[in-house]
Amino acid sequence: SQTIHQWPATLVQPVGSPLSLECTVEGTSNPNLYWYRQAAGRGLQLLFYSVGIGQISSEVPQNLSASRPQDRQFILSSKKLLLSDSGFYLCAWKQGGISTFGSGTRLTVV
Amino acid sequence: GQNIDQPTEMTATEGAIVQINCTYQTSGFNGLFWYQQHAGEAPTFLSYNVLDGLEEKGRFSSFLSRSKGYSYLLLKELQMKDSASYLCAVRRDSGGYQKVTFGTGTKLQVIP
Numbered sequence: 001s002q003t004i005h006q007w008p009a010t011l012v013q014p015v016g017s018p019l020s021l022e023c024t025v026e027g028t029s030n031p032n033l034y035w036y037r038q039a040a041g042r043g044l045q046l047l048f049y050s051v052g053i054g055q056i057s058s059e060v061p062q063n064l065s066a067s068r069p070q071d072r073q074f075i076l077s078s079k080k081l082l083l084s085d086s087g088f089y090l091c092a093w094k095q096g097g098i099s100t101f102g103s104g105t106r107l108t109v110v
Numbered sequence: 111g112q113n114i115d116q117p118t119e120m121t122a123t124e125g126a127i128v129q130i131n132c133t134y135q136t137s138g139f140n141g142l143f144w145y146q147q148h149a150g151e152a153p154t155f156l157s158y159n160v161l162d163g164l165e166e167k168g169r170f171s172s173f174l175s176r177s178k179g180y181s182y183l184l185l186k187e188l189q190m191k192d193s194a195s196y197l198c199a200v201r202r203d204s205g206g207y208q209k210v211t212f213g214t215g216t217k218l219q220v221i222p
Contacts, residue, residue: 032199036212041118041214042214043197043212043214043215044153044197044199044212045212046209046210046211052169068195087174090152094210096142097140097143097158097201097208098143098155098158099143099145099153099155099199099210100155101152101153101154102152103151103152104151104152106150
């Protein structure tokens with residue numbers, strides 16, 4: 001069966017510090033992978049998606065970047081965090097249009 | 111662009127029925143999803159409608175009218191554990207790629 005792992009679950013980082021969130025998928029090959037951010041009252045916002053190794057598409061301009069070094073690994077990064085980067089970050093993979101989400105990372109930038 | 115509207119909050123009584131509406135405006139429509147999200151957790155898939163009509167799955171049903179740009183999620187025999195946010199999401203074709211956009215969610219509180 002397919003599973004998706006995301007870590008860490010919570011993170012508190014100071015403004016200006018770097019960020020690295022990791023997501024891995026098991027039980028499937030060549031998955032379409034996604035990073036979403038959910039801020040209070042704003043719903044799920046698609047940040048990046050990837051259809052394969054090294055292939056990244058950005059949906060909105062921002063302070064974040066994504067990379068896909070391996071087929072089943074998707075990484076969300078930032079060189080310098082802003083206060084506005086706080087939120088609930090969700091990794092997801094999609095099959096048949098249906099999204100399966102990781103458990104999420106609650107990021108608080110202080 | 112696209113626009114998805116759903117009520118921000120709703121309250122219903124345990125054992126009752128509640129209907130959560132979602133209206134949308136989009137080009138290239140290719141299906142509508144409902145997800146359930148408990149506080150602090152990730153969303154989980156509930157239903158998918160691409161054709162007009164009602165899809166029933168246990169206590170949950172989802173309805174779609176493509177011509178009206180309207181969907182609803184119907185929850186019957188409400189239980190306390192149904193307290194959660196319910197996200198409406200619209201799928202559309204965009205340049206050969208299928209994009210899914212989520213609404214802001216409806217926070218449902220079930221009271222005794």
